[in-house]
Every structure is written in C-alpha cells, then in structure tokens.
Amino acid sequence: MAVNFLYPEYEAVRNADRCIVCRACERQCANGAHEYLPDGGRMACDDARCVNCHRCVSLCPTRALKIVRSGNTYKENSNWTGETINELYKQAGSGGVLLSGMGNPKNYPVYFDKILLNASQVTNPSIDPLREPMETRVVLGAKPRSIERDENGKLKNNLPPRLSLSMPVMFSAMSYGSLSYNAHESLARAAEELGILYNTGEGGLHENLYRYGANTIVQVASGRFGVHPQYLNSGAAIEIKMGQGAKPGIGGHLPGTKIVGDISRTRMIPEGSDAISPAPHHDIYSIEDLRQLVYSLKEASGYQKPVIVKIAAVHNVAAIASGIARSGADILAIDGFRGGTGAAPTRMRDHVGIPIELALAGVDTRLRDEGIRDRVSIVVGGSIRSSADLVKAVALGADCVYIGTGALLAMGCHLCRTCYAGKCNWGIATQIPELVKRLNPDIGYMRLVNLLTAWRHEIKEMMGGMGINSIESLKGNRLMLRGVGLNEKELEILGIQHAGE
C-alpha cells in the first residue's frame, strides 16, 4: 500500500565528478545501500537502506560522498511532526512496538549545558597543573562510621573492600553480545592502561578477558546470563543491574541471531535462542529482597568485592537511593534518561525517566539530609559527554561517572542509532565476523586511552582554575556551580545559585 512508503529522512549525495567507481562504498555498506550499475559504469544509492552511519563517507577515497537531510517534508505542523506521522504509519502497517537504539535524542533540557563552573580570582590563587600535583584519583566504596584502634593505639584498617581509580570515570555496562568481541577487548585493555574499570554488562565474561579482572566490573542482571562463581570472583566489583536509563521498567532482549559461538558459551544459553532479561529480577520484588541479593553476592565472593547497585533515574530515585544505601550495597550507580542502549522501545527511551543532573542532585541531597551519604559512593551516567559534564557531575555530588556512548564514539560509532539491526558497519554492535574485524582492538583501545587522557588534562585544568588540587575537594562542592537560564525550582533541586548571585 502506498501509505506504507516513507520517504528517506537522509540521502547519500554522490559527486559524480569525484567518484572513481572504486566500489569501496558498496563493499563497506552492510545495509546494501550502494550498488554498482554495470550498464552505466557508475554507482547508485538506495537511500531507504541508508542508516546514516557515515562508513562510506569516511572511507570514500575521493570525498565524493556526503549524507544530507533529504528535505522531503509533509505539510508543516507543529503538533503532527513528520517524525510523529511516520511513526504512526509504521505502527499502522506493522502492529508492532517501535524500536530504537542509543539514548534519548529528544529536545529535553540538558542541565549540564545550563550550569557554569567557577574560577579563582584575586582572593585565592588558581593552580597550574603543569607545575603542581593535581590529583584525580578516587576511591569508591562504603565508609565505616568511626575509626578503630588496636591496643597500642594504632589505627586499624576497617575500610570495606573498595575500588581505586586513577580518575573518576568508568566504562559503563555494555554486554559481550550486544557489542563485538573486539569492542570488549578494546574496553578491557583501555581500562587496564588507564587504571580505571570497564563493565561486562549482562553477557558474562569471555574467557580471554579474565586476565583484565582487576579492571573489570562483572554484572548480574535479571536474566543472570553468564553468572557462575568463577565469574563473580573474576572482577574487582560486582554490579547488580536493577534498571537502565534508556529503558527504565523493562528488561532486555538480545535476538537469537546474535547468540552465536562464543557468545552462546559465555552467556551459557543455546545458540540461536533469544536472550531475554525479565523486567524485574524475579527474586527482587522489594528493597528487602535486594538486600538479600547484595549479601548473597557478597557471600559468593567472600566479602572481597564491593557491590554496586545500578538503577535508572526515575521520579522517586531519591527514596530508592536511600533504601539502597541501607541495603549493604557499597556503590550506587544512577543512569539518567539519556543513557544509551543497543535497543529499546522508542516510547520507553523517549518518555520514561528523568535527567541525570536532577536525579544526582536529588539523591546526593537526600542522602546527606539522612546522614548516610558516606555509606555509598555514587556513580552517574546517561549521559556524560565531555570532561566538563564530568566536572559538573562531581561538583553536584557524584564520586565518579560512567561513560558508554562516549566510549563507543571513541571506537568509531557515528551514532546512527541502529544498533538493534546487528549490522554495525563500524564493527562495534555486531557479531558478523567480517564487520567485527573492522574494529582493530589495537586502535580501539588506543583511541579510548587517548580520549580519557585528554579528559584528564581538561579536568586538571578546570580544577586548577578553581584552585582545587584534589578531585575529592570538588565532590559535592556546589558553590563552584552557577545556573544560567534556570528557574527557581530547578536551582533549588540542583542546590546551586544562579549566575550573578
């Protein structure tokens, strides 16, 4: 039916004068958008197949290709936008739930962009990180209420197990299966070199990567895929995933087409079977059940590993955080509504959850009001896009941040948001061997190291400007922040003053 036809939103424009018909674009496109026309001895492109991943654009040797907005438009309507109309047509045609990849792209406020940082002038000096030590090391974990001494008055080390990071960043949970082996290897090696941690996600841990255990967080999610005693004891910490910012309230679904070979083995499920993670953990229907899982995992790992509980930022996140802080968890991870994913129902991704800036500020304030902020460290993600976002998050009260989308971009992702199709032309979110090998782990790992090395320099510059030489003194230091263009309520929730005050 003609109504099923949706004009492509983007089109590949080829400059015929530059094109040498090398057919590189054709070979690079897993979606089959480019085609060689032998009759005319020229290339053609089916824009309807193009996902706008820029693989062909990047590899075209003569810069003959570019992707532009097609410009085709319905009669303009602020209420019924073209996107809204197209989505409705798709559902009327298929009867299905709309699926999307990556984080919420909608035009909601990005509070990080409405917060400004301070710098020292006159009354105290800024500090030059090239001349003076500038400390970015953080230690995550719970703290005891008071010190203890032995009979000689010597301080006892009564700190529970903790994580020590060279800088307050970790790679957030992205499973082997949703990501390629090469992507996982890149993350693991980069974490080791940087002195930080990466997170297995709910896909188990490939046996080759056990050697990076000291830099690995192993995740336990509602499907419990790949969980066994050796796995739990192989990492530096264990994360219980209760929720994800991209799709709060629902579980996950890795299609059977991705459950092949080592992935099937690592997840401990048969090849070709769909890996379905239920929406809730079916042994956790309330906070007291969570406490039992926290302690089950601590028992299983001999009380040697900190336990992280990851939740999505939802309306009552502060109350949930308060419960988690008393559950025995050592670290609380909060994922904002802009957090990424390989696949999520579009409506969940775009309409459920709250911004991480507000969730973080609310949780930090609440835990301090209750006098229990010391009981957990707070890690936030979804989404931290730059070192400036990171610095603002720490000043709002975070101990550390998680980056996922940013790490994928460093490895080559162009944010085409089609991960769920499994045909990632950049070799990241795919299991097709010829695509996977496009991501060279030697290069992927190096680019991740470069990214965070650059961030570390920037963080030090910003801290130095504020006259702060240890990131610990930035944590929760909201006096270093000012809002611009925010209303009184937003400022109150963020716990900051407006610029000019």
Next chain:
Amino acid sequence: MRREGDIRIPSGCAISGIIDKSGRRMSGETIIRSIAVMHDRSNGLGGGFAAYGIYPEYKDYYALHIFYDSVPAKKECEDFLERHFDIINLSKIPTRKMKEITDEPLIWRYFVTPLPTKLADSQLEEREFTAKCVFRINTRIGGAYIFSGGKNMGVFKAVGFPEDVGRFYRLEEYEGWCFTAHGRYPTNTPGWWGGAHPFALLDYSVVHNGEISSYDANRRAIEMYGYTCTLQTDTEVITYIIDYLHRKQGLTFREIASVIAAPFWQTIGRMAPEEREVHEYLRVMFSAQLITGPFSILVGFEGGLMALNDRLKLRSMVVGEKGDTVYIASEEAAIRAVEPDLDTVWAPRGGQPVILCLNGGEARWR
C-alpha cells in the same frame, strides 16, 4: 546589605600566636603588640583573640561569651541557660570605651556547668551536651550568639583593627599560657561582630588566613554530622572539622593534619609500608575533610596549639622559638616585634603541622 552567614564573604587576614610550653602565664599585652605590626593585613572590619589559661579560678566550668543584640534576646537566652545549666557566675565582659570601636552589642560572660538531671536525660557526654546547647542558642534564639564556650579559655572579638579590639577588651589584664590573634580583611562591610574571628567551639579555637577552595564540599560533608554552618566562613567549617576529627572521631592532631592537609598520593606512594597504610587510610576514610586552597591556621585546644599550612603552602607562616616560648605569625616581623632575640626562626613546609603541647604532653586520643 546581608549579614554574615546569609552570604559567603572571602577574606584576607593576618594571624599570630604565642604559647609558653611550660604553662607559664603571660599578659595579653604581647599578642596585641605582635598583631599590631601586621596592621596593613587587615582593614578594620574584624579582629579578635583567643586566650587559654585565663580563668584558673573557674577552670572546671564552661565560660560562655555571648553577644546580645537586645535585652529581650538576653532574657530568652538566659532562660534557656537556666533550664540547662547551673550558672556559677555571670557578668558583663569588661570593656574600655574608645572611639575606634563602636556599635558594640551587649557582651556577657557566664561560667556554667550542665545540670546533672538534664545531662543524664540527654544521654550525652558533657561536652556534646554543651556543644548542642550552643548550636541551639545560635540557630534558634535570634539576637543571641555564643562566640566562645570552652573551659579556662575565652575568645574576644569585634569589628575593628585587632590591636584596637585588644585594647577594647582590656586584654592586657588577662594572663594565659597561650594566645592567638586575628586581623581580618573581608571583602565587604559586615556590621556584625559574630563574623569576626577567632571562631570557637568548646575549647577549640581557630584563626585562619586564606580562602579554601574546598569550602562547600567540606561544609556539606560536616553538616551531615550534626553541625550547622551559620556563618558560611572557612574558619567556622575548619573548626567543626577539627572538633569532629578530634573530639568525635578521636584522631590525634598529627593525624588531623594528615587529613586536612593530606600528603599527595605520590608522596604517600614513597612512604615506608606502615606509614603509607596509615596515610592511605586517613585519605580514604576522611576524603571529605581534605581542605584545598590557601590556608594557614592556628588551632588552639585544651593543652596546646597546632599551626598548619595548606599542602602547597599558599599562605605565609613563620615560627620563632625562644626557650619554652613559641611564636607563630603570618610575618616574621610580628614575631621580631615582641621577641627580637630568637633562638630559631623557620617556616614550616606546606602540610607540615607544628604541634605544641603543654609540658611536653602529647595531643591525646580518646
């Protein structure tokens, strides 16, 4: 113009301190002469002194020094004190009328001890009970402000140049074994005496020169433990941190110095294993009490005095010694003015605490 506490006001400053480690008492005259030398480091908007060992006849009683804005505030505060304490003695604090010091509030002094029944009911230790009462009055009774509340010590402060403040309070008539002094250079014009320094809680008093960059991190962390920062000043939050670490956690002053002016991780990494373990522990356990940005502080306490610079030494501080007497000041001139013939003069390194205890005593841990 908003009053101190409603707004955060950064200040530059001068500090000076003198302690006789043998416990021999000296007149307050010396400290006035010392701080007067650094006249240009303050701007006439705040000065004050802390004096230890000045009330030997009442040494077992808390000496409360209180500013009142009005007679009704005094009445309300005294009613509260009578319900919670046995008041052994009360009087106006003697002052001298002088043209340099104006707009003085009512300034009263009470020697008190907690009522045994009230204390027992509260299930608190005596000092905690007293501290809680001080917080209660300062936050709940408008127009009453307790600015000193330790045993055998007292704070004297006002809006004015420090040497004038000393004369105003007739400090030369007091004798103590330790004095500290502060001249303030705030970046506004506060009209309130409570904003002057030293800041004190129980027998802890702090004079501070600097502007710390960790302020809000420190404030929000310490407020979790039952402290209320009403003045928004560095000195206030530093005092609470010291009270928390010393009285509540039981750290020694040397350990406290390792917390608030912690050695850099790279320095810790070079230490011998046993020492490294202690410093790592303190940095992790009390990371929110690390203070960054420039500071030089003198911390008076029951039985001694600690001087400490920030770990980069972003503020000047000099120590001079003569026999049992130790002088510490922002400038060497302030020491030379009162003791030209010193045995030694030296500048402590950033983060290196100078801890001076009476009669060779050690700063206690619980």
